[in-house]
Amino acid sequence: xxxxxxxxxxxxxxxxxxxxxxxxxxxxxxxxxxxxxxxxxxxxxxxxxxxxxxxxxxxxxxxxxxxxxxxxxxxxxxxxxxxxxxxxxxxxxxxxxxxxxxxxxxxxxxxxxxxxxxxxxxxxxxxxxxxxxxxxxxxxxxxxxxxxxxxxxxxxxxxxxxxxxxxxxxxxxxxxxxxxxxxxxxxxxxxxxxxxxxxxxxxxxxxxxxxxxxxxxxxxxxxxxxxxxxxxxxxxxxxxxxxxxxxxxxxxxxxxxxxxxxxxxxxxxxxxxxxxxxxxxxxxxxxxxxxxxxxxxxxxxxxxxxxxxxxxxxxxxxxxxxxxxxxxxxxxxxxxxxxxxxxxxxxxxxxxxxxxxxx
Amino acid sequence: xxxxxxxxxxxxxxxxxxxxxxxxxxxxxxxxxxxxxxxxxxxxxxxxxxxxxxxxxxxxxxxxxxxxxxxxxxxxxxxxxxxxxxxxxxxxxxxxxxxxxxxxxxxxxxxxxxxxxxxxxxxxxxxxxxxxxxxxxxxxxxxxxxxxxxxxxxxxxxxxxxxxxxxxxxxxxxxxxxxxxxxxxxxxxxxxxxxxxxxxxxxxxxxxxxxxxxxxxxxxxxxxxxxxxxxxxxxxxxxxxxxxxxxxxxxxxxxxxxxxxxxxxxxxxxxxxxxxxxxxxxxxxxxxxxxxxxxxxxxxxxxxxxxxxxxxxxxxxxxxxxxxxxxxxxxxxxxxxxxxxxxxxxxxxxxxxxxxxxxxxxxxxxxxxxx
Numbered sequence: 244x245x246x247x248x249x250x251x252x253x254x255x256x257x258x259x260x261x262x263x264x265x266x267x268x269x270x271x272x273x274x275x276x277x278x279x280x281x282x283x284x285x286x287x288x289x290x291x292x293x294x295x296x297x298x299x300x301x302x303x304x305x306x307x308x309x310x311x312x313x314x315x316x317x318x319x320x321x322x323x324x325x326x327x328x329x330x331x332x333x334x335x336x337x338x339x340x341x342x343x344x345x346x347x348x349x350x351x352x353x354x355x356x357x358x359x360x361x362x363x364x365x366x367x368x369x370x371x372x373x374x375x376x377x378x379x380x381x382x383x384x385x386x387x388x389x390x391x392x393x394x395x396x397x398x399x400x401x402x403x404x405x406x407x408x409x410x411x412x413x414x415x416x417x418x419x420x421x422x423x424x425x426x427x428x429x430x431x432x433x434x435x436x437x438x439x440x441x442x443x444x445x446x447x448x449x450x451x452x453x454x455x456x457x458x459x460x461x462x463x464x465x466x467x468x469x470x471x472x473x474x475x476x477x478x479x480x481x482x483x484x485x486x487x488x489x490x491x492x493x494x495x496x497x498x499x500x501x502x503x504x505x506x507x508x509x510x511x512x513x514x515x516x517x518x519x520x521x522x523x524x525x526x527x528x529x530x531x532x533x534x535x536x537x538x539x540x541x542x543x544x545x546x547x548x549x550x551x552x553x554x555x556x557x558x559x560x561x562x563x564x565x566x567x568x569x570x571x572x573x574x575x576x577x578x579x580x581x582x583x584x585x586x587x588x589x590x591x592x593x594x595x596x597x598x599x600x601x602x
Numbered sequence: 603x604x605x606x607x608x609x610x611x612x613x614x615x616x617x618x619x620x621x622x623x624x625x626x627x628x629x630x631x632x633x634x635x636x637x638x639x640x641x642x643x644x645x646x647x648x649x650x651x652x653x654x655x656x657x658x659x660x661x662x663x664x665x666x667x668x669x670x671x672x673x674x675x676x677x678x679x680x681x682x683x684x685x686x687x688x689x690x691x692x693x694x695x696x697x698x699x700x701x702x703x704x705x706x707x708x709x710x711x712x713x714x715x716x717x718x719x720x721x722x723x724x725x726x727x728x729x730x731x732x733x734x735x736x737x738x739x740x741x742x743x744x745x746x747x748x749x750x751x752x753x754x755x756x757x758x759x760x761x762x763x764x765x766x767x768x769x770x771x772x773x774x775x776x777x778x779x780x781x782x783x784x785x786x787x788x789x790x791x792x793x794x795x796x797x798x799x800x801x802x803x804x805x806x807x808x809x810x811x812x813x814x815x816x817x818x819x820x821x822x823x824x825x826x827x828x829x830x831x832x833x834x835x836x837x838x839x840x841x842x843x844x845x846x847x848x849x850x851x852x853x854x855x856x857x858x859x860x861x862x863x864x865x866x867x868x869x870x871x872x873x874x875x876x877x878x879x880x881x882x883x884x885x886x887x888x889x890x891x892x893x894x895x896x897x898x899x900x901x902x903x904x905x906x907x908x909x910x911x912x913x914x915x916x917x918x919x920x921x922x923x924x925x926x927x928x929x930x931x932x933x934x935x936x937x938x939x940x941x942x943x944x945x946x947x948x949x950x951x952x953x954x955x956x957x958x959x960x961x962x963x964x965x966x967x968x969x970x971x972x973x
Contacts, residue, residue: 354729354731355788355791355792357731361731405963405966405967406966416730417966419730419731420730420908420962420966421963421966423730423731423904423905423962424958424959424960424962424963424966425959425963426959427900427901427905427955427956427958427959427962428955428956428959428960428963430900430955431952431953431955431956431959432956434821434825434949434951434952435948435952435956437821438821438822438825438948438949438952439943439946439948441814441818444814444817444818444821445814445817448806448809448810448817448821449810451806452806452807452810527799527802528799528803531795531799532795532796532799535792576807577806577807577810579803579806580803580804580806580807582803583799583800583802583803584800584803584804586796586799587796587797587799587800588796588800590792590795590796590799591779591792591793591796591797594780594789594792594793594796595779595780595782595789595793
C-alpha cells in the first residue's frame, strides 16, 4: 500500500498541469478525474472497514473499533486481528494485483478481451499447484503459495519469449496467440493430472474457485512486496504504454523502447497477478472487467486507467467477500463466485448504457 | 503473421464484387474463376485451398483408419471393411460398428461443428479470442449439463438435453442483452464475457458443493469426452450438422462482407442485422449441439479457424478447411487420448488442448526464428 500512495502522488499533480493546457471547449466532458479517484479511495476505505466489521460472528461495532487499535487479546480482538484484518489485506493486495495486471494485459496486447490469464498466469499457477499436490505431496494451502507464484512467473516468461521476442515482426496479437497456446497446454496438464488422480482433483476444485480465507494471510508479508514492485513498474511504464497505443511504429517514433516496455509490462503482470493468484486462487473476472469500468470513467489515458483499476478492483473484491460472508451465514460463499455474480450484472448494464471506453 | 493472429484483412479490401475473396491490399482475386457463357454463374477456385483441403482429407482418412483398426482388440482393415458392409463376424461387428464407428463419427461431427462455430464468432467479433468458449455460449451449455448432473442427478441423455437448453437460453439472453440498435461486435463480446463469468462461477460453486464422485462426473463432462458415445448420440447430431453446416456455408459470403464493417456491407447489398442474427443463430446452435454430444471440448473453436486460415493463406474465414481441420483435431486427439494412458481413457478435451496448444506453440516458434 505504501508504494501505491507514493506513486500516485506525481500522477495527481501531473493531471492538474495537463488539464490547465486543455482547450476550453474539450469535446467530451468528464467529471474531474482526480475527484473521482478520491471518491474511489473513500469507497475502498468504507468497504475495507465493512470487511473488518462484518462476519459470521456478530461483534458490536464499538468493540471492533476499540480492539482494532488496542489489541487486548480478548476473543473479539483475536477474531479481528487474526482473521478479519489479514483477510481484508489479502483482498486488498489481490485486488490491486488483478486490477492493475488486467489493465496492463489489455494495454500490452491492445485487446479488450485480454485478462491476466491470457499470459498464462492463472493456468501456470494452477499447473504448479497440481504438480506440487500430486507429485510432491504438498497438502497445506500455505505450501501452495510459492508454487503458484513460481508457476505464474515461469508461464508468463515462456509466453513472453515465444510471443514477443525473435526475428519475426512483433505484434500484440502474437502475444495473445502465444498466451492462448500455452494456456491450452498447461490446462491439459492440470486437468489431465487431476483426472487421473482424484485426491488432487479434490484439492484443486477448492483452490480453483478463489477464496480470501485460505492460504494468503499467513504468507501476506512475504507476498506483498512482489505486488508493490509490480505496481511501481506499472506506473513507470504507463506513459510509454500511452504512446504505444498509437501503434508500434508511432510509439517507436515517439522514443518508446518497445522491447523494454513490453518486457517490463510482462514482468509487472507476472508479479502482480502471480501475487494475487498465489494469495487468493485464480479469480478471473476482476482483471478483465475492472479496467473496462475504469476506462469508461477516466478515458484511455493509461496512467489514470491503472490508478482507477488499482482502487476499484479491491473495492469489487472486498465487497464481494463481505457479501459472501453474510448471504448464507454461518456458511460462506467463495469470493470468486460472488465476484462474478455481483460484478457481471453490473458489467453487463455498464456495457449497455455507457459508450464503451476505447483502448 | 496476420493470418495466425486472425486480423480481418477485409477492412482494406477494394469495394466491389471481386473484393469479396480478394487478398488484402486490393489485389486481384487469387486462383481461377469459372463462369458460364452468359456470366450468370461464377465460381472462384483457389488452388491453395483445394490443395489444403485435399491434404486434410488424406490425413483425416489415415486417422480414421488408424482409429478403426487399433485398440485393445486389433482388427485388420479387411475385417473393418467387411463389417461396414454387414458381412463381418459378430465379434468384429460389435467392436467396429457398435463401439468404434459411432465414437469416430461423433468426434468428426463435433470437431467440424465447433470449428465452424468458432470461425463464425471470430469473424463476427473480428477478434481471435471471440470463440464461443470465451464469449459464453459454451458456458451456457456447460451450466445446463452441470445442473442436470449435480442437482437433478439425470441420465446421460438428460444431460445432453440440459446442455442444449442451457446453450439456447444463454444465446438468446446474450443476444437480447447486447441488442441496442443492432448488435455491435464489442458489446456482444463484453456481454458474453459477463455471462460466461457468471455461468463459470455457478459451475465452480456447484462442483465445490457436490460429493467427490458427482464432482468427478461433472468435471469429466466439462472437459469434453467421447467415451461410450453410441448411435443414439450420432443420429440427432447428424441431423443437426446436416442442417446447420450448409446454412453456415450459405452465409459464408455475407460473413466475409460483414468483416468490412456494417456500413460497407450494407452498401454492398447485405441485410446486415438479419445476416448477423442468422449467423449468430447458426453459430450458437452448432456450438450447443456439439457441446450436448461431447461436452465443451476446449480449444477447437479457438484454434481450428486460426490454423485453417494460416494453412490456406486466406484473408477471411475459409469454412471448408476450418471444418476439416476441426474434425481432424478432435479425431486425432481422441485417438491419442484413448491410446496414451490405456486402459485409462483420458477425456478428449485434455488431448485437444495438448495437441492444439503444442501445434500452435510450434508454429509460433518457427515464425520466431524467421522461417
